Amino acid sequence: MGLSLGCGEPSPPPAVVRPHRPRPKPPTTAARPANAPNEQSLALAYLTMGRPNHGRCGPYRLTTNSSDPRLLAACKKIGATLDGVYAERFGVTPIGAPAEGIILFGELADYRHYVEEDGRLAAGYAGFASDIDGLVVLHAGSGRKSAITTLAHELTHLVHRRALGTNLPPWLSEGLADAIGYGTTEEGIGPLRGVSGVEALTERLRGALDRGWARPLAELAGLPRSDFDRGVRSFDYEQSALLVRYLLLDPGLAPRFRGYLAAIARGERYDPERLRAALGGPWSGLEAGLAVWLRSNEH
Numbered sequence: 001m002g003l004s005l006g007c008g009e010p011s012p013p014p015a016v017v018r019p020h021r022p023r024p025k026p027p028t029t030a031a032r033p034a035n036a037p038n039e040q041s042l043a044l045a046y047l048t049m050g051r052p053n054h055g056r057c058g059p060y061r062l063t064t065n066s067s068d069p070r071l072l073a074a075c076k077k078i079g080a081t082l083d084g085v086y087a088e089r090f091g092v093t094p095i096g097a098p099a100e101g102i103i104l105f106g107e108l109a110d111y112r113h114y115v116e117e118d119g120r121l122a123a124g125y126a127g128f129a130s131d132i133d134g135l136v137v138l139h140a141g142s143g144r145k146s147a148i149t150t151l152a153h154e155l156t157h158l159v160h161r162r163a164l165g166t167n168l169p170p171w172l173s174e175g176l177a178d179a180i181g182y183g184t185t186e187e188g189i190g191p192l193r194g195v196s197g198v199e200a201l202t203e204r205l206r207g208a209l210d211r212g213w214a215r216p217l218a219e220l221a222g223l224p225r226s227d228f229d230r231g232v233r234s235f236d237y238e239q240s241a242l243l244v245r246y247l248l249l250d251p252g253l254a255p256r257f258r259g260y261l262a263a264i265a266r267g268e269r270y271d272p273e274r275l276r277a278a279l280g281g282p283w284s285g286l287e288a289g290l291a292v293w294l295r296s297n298e299h
Helices: 043-048 071-088 106-120 145-164 170-181 201-211 219-220 236-249 254-265 270-281 283-298
Strands: 055-056 060-064 099-104 127-130 135-139
Touching: 055 071, 060 071, 071 099, 071 145, 071 170, 099 106, 099 145, 106 135, 127 145, 135 145, 145 170, 170 236, 201 236, 201 283, 219 236, 219 270, 219 283, 236 254, 236 283, 254 270, 270 283
Parallel strands: 060 099, 099 135
Antiparallel strands: 055 060, 127 135
């Protein structure tokens, strides 16, 4: 995310390097099935030319040219436990078994070559989940820790399809994926503990709220994908990640939030006003509560 400030404006909080960026997703009318990996996928074809290793990450098929045993072990652990953690954390059980696959490039240069060939993505992506290909594609060129976070985040996007359907708003899709991705390590998917694992995002959002730079939550809740995280200065990702975390950790809001997710899983179409009503208060009250929670987690 680039920042472009006018003369005389105060400096923004420190920038955060994120393991993912928003991306346009093709429309789909499918209910909630998982897509089997598309054998014609350019990523799969490109990596297969390099004589990769084939294996499994739990139920997910893995194709990779990475030789990092610790990363591959973490991949297996994440894949095997993700559905269970998703159900426990969000109160919604994914339907069926995953049928998608994972393409893991060991080196950044190979991934960038693929991105150039594909033509659909920006070079800054560390990974993405493709409904068309039925694949998560990522690289390990920025280190094992970043690859693990990206993998958990992007796999969660695929699980959304089996648990909550295909029409989640961007803030909710990204915020839920961050609630899995951040905090995932070689040991597996960690629990949510305050702002642990998202300290940089928290510092940045605190600064944005102090300066009045963050969107009103009522606006964020209704943003389409085409408007999410756009413009010269955006805090949409930070707000989404921390709002979801706040809703999951607040004793009063958590059951209401999970109840609304369960309604979406049953087929109710997402509506920001229905969400607000389910949470039991005005958006201004949620904004105030989020701000207080962020301050209470200062170190």
